[in-house]
Amino acid sequence: MLFGHHFAAIAGAGPLVGPVLAAQMGYLPGMIWILAGVVLAGAVQDFMVLFVSRPAAMAVRLANWLKRRWDRPLASRRWWPAL
Numbered sequence: 001m002l003f004g005h006h007f008a009a010i011a012g013a014g015p016l017v018g019p020v021l022a023a024q025m026g027y028l029p030g031m032i033w034i035l036a037g038v039v040l041a042g043a044v045q046d047f048m049v050l051f052v053s054r055p056a057a058m059a060v061r062l063a064n065w066l067k068r069r070w071d072r073p074l075a076s077r078r079w080w081p082a083l
Contacts, residue, residue: 017037022030 017033019030021033
């Protein structure tokens with residue numbers, strides 16, 4: 001198990017990974033791992049949980065954003081039947 005990464009496979013192992021990594025590798029790599037894990041992995045996980053937990057709201061928001069973005073170029077829809 002390279003660099004103690006096997007602890008990351010445990011659900012809720014955040015309090016275990018940081019101290020074990022700091023004991024194995026030193027204070028600075030442990031601190032970098034904690035900060036990078038919190039900022040990058042934690043933020044991505046939280047965003048994905050939010051996205052999955054409210055799929056209808058996110059889908060409507062995305063549809064409205066796409067509609068606003070494409071309505072300007074296609075504002076004159078009179079030419080659609082001509083296609």
